[in-house]
Amino acid sequence: MPPVHSDPGLVDETFARQRNALAELLARLWSLAEAAGSSDLLPVIDRLRATLAEPFLFVVVGEIKAGKSSFVNALLGADVCRVDPAPCTDAIQEIVWAPEPAETQIDPHLRRIGVPAEILKDIAIVDTPGTNTIIEHHQEITQRFIPNSGLVIFVFPAKNPHTRSAWQLLEAVSDEWRKRVVFVLQQADLATEAELAVNTAKVIEYARDRGIAEPEIFATSVMRELAGQPGSGFEQMRRFIRDTVTGGRHLFLKLRAILDTSESLFEKIGAALAEARRQLEADRRRSQDLAGRMDNRRERSLEQATSLVREVLERFDKCGEATYQKFADGLAVPTFFRRSVGAAFGRRGGMAGWMERLQAQFEACLDKEIDAVLSRSGRRILTDIEDFLQELAASLSEMSGAAQRPEEPVIDFWQRRDDLIDELQRSMAELRPETLFSEKLARNPERAGSTLVGGSAMTLVGALLLATTHITVLDVTGGLLTGVGVLLTGGALVARRGRMRREFKENLKAGRARLGEALETRLAAEISAIYERIGRRLNPFLQYVNERMEALESIHERGKDLGEAFRRLSAEVDQAADARRRSID
DSSP: OOOOOOOTTTSOHHHHHHHHHHHHHHHHHHHHHHHHTOGGGHHHHHHHHHHTTSOEEEEEEOOTTSSHHHHHHHHHTSOOSOOOSSOOOOSEEEEEEOSSOEEEEEETTEEEEEEOOGGGGTEEEEEOOOTTOOSTTHHHHHHHHGGGOSEEEEEEETTOOOOHHHHHHHHIIIIISOOOEEEEEEOGGGSOHHHHHHHHHHHHHHHHHTTOSSOEEEEOOHHHHHHTOTTOSHHHHHHHHHHHHGGGHHHHHHHHHHHHHHHHHHHHHHHHHHHHHHHHHHHHHHHHHHHHHHHHHHHHHHHHHHHHHHHHHHHHHHHHHHHHHHHHHTTSHHHHHHHHHHHHTTOTTSHHHHHHHHHHHHHHHHHHHHHHHIIIIIHHHHHHHHHHHHHHHHHHHHHHHHOOOOSSOSSTHHHHHHHHHHHHHHHHHHOOHHHHHHHHHHHOGGGTTSHHHHSTTOSHHHHHHHHHHHHHTOOSSTTTTTTTOSOOOHHHHHHHHHHHHHHHHHHHHHHHHHHHHHHHHHHHHHHHHHHHHHHHHHHHHHHHHHHHHHHHHHHHHHHHHHHHHHHHHHHHHHHHHHHHHHHHO
């Protein structure tokens, strides 16, 4: 890029210092945008940083056949833009100073044209395609180029300044990017004085409607300028440019233009971060609520498990009492003697067979009673888990639809948040008690033939109870025959009968304690594991919310410092520009 032409002493220490300060602020803005996830703004900031080393940039815009190219040629006194009856400006043309005429195709949509025109040592001019062009991408490219400009010249046909697309573009230029705008009514020789007066008034009206209180308007005629006739309007236009860019003022105006756009970008990021912060605070409150509800549900499920174990032990006592009564009745002397003799001769009706039948009857009774418990208390535990999963799914659905996501998000927060919630919803949809139950049965298939599995208790809790009662092996008769011998006489039976009843009761008591402890431990562990599994699936989103909140706090502090630095530099630039203007006046 050629050096900016300026008189000695005009590029003073104040401007150099402020330019360096602005370069530093732009670097900090780039870093802030990157931390905030504003990747789309990084190229814009890069272009602003590059603009600091380039000439002051004028962008000329308007609809097709408004006379933009002719205006630029007459202004520069050189044929740098092609002028044809058909639309010919099919790319952005960046017109810069060069010692010899030169043309470089930067990309399919941008040409750089070098012209040895003295005015281009201080400024560069961009001639754009028409805002209403039918050539694809032109309006989009024009809108991308304008953010780098210091002055935008809107060219309208003097007889028709009402073209809609140009005024729509002006709204974006003046409101969004805070650009200084001037208006040119070109081809003034084709309009009467009355038409010029009416149309000038209309331009003032349109401009004020779009927030430009004191619009600057120039009526120009290329025909009169080329013919050397008075009233072409170009002298007034050139005087405006000289007053704007000579004497060093344009340097401070350039800083002002870049500062305005930088501050606009900073405000965009700040507003986006504020929206994200509000949403994150809502997400954190909801996450804390979910975590609290999950803890409450876990405690409630554990209490229900304790109640279930208590019911199972009550049923154990019922079955144990019935089995004990059969055992005690079976110790009658004639019956006991007959079984003992039968055992001596290998008959099935002997003592061992009788004891095995008692054990089997006890297990069948307990299975049946557990089935009754499961149909009520077991289903209650399962239903509570199912209800919580449904509550969780409803909360996630609300979170997915609650965010007031901007139509064009400036930061990547919203997409990342949406992705995490979608992933969490899919994950939770897979986490169902029935699935866990099936997994539990697969790990404990030894009781699959029990009537419980095919009955109403085919639940997670049922599988746990089946596995636990199998593991405890409640042998209520074990050891009772030890030392008794094959045959007991009536006297020996009387002597041993009381001891055998006591041992039976002790076996029941020990089995009851073993079952209660095993059920308490196993159910508590499995219920906790279920909620821990739910929690593990919630954790990535909860972690993201907390990490993002911490990151936003850091970014917020950086933003506060950067905003204050922008305000200080803005005041200094305005002060320097005023001082330069007073020295020129």
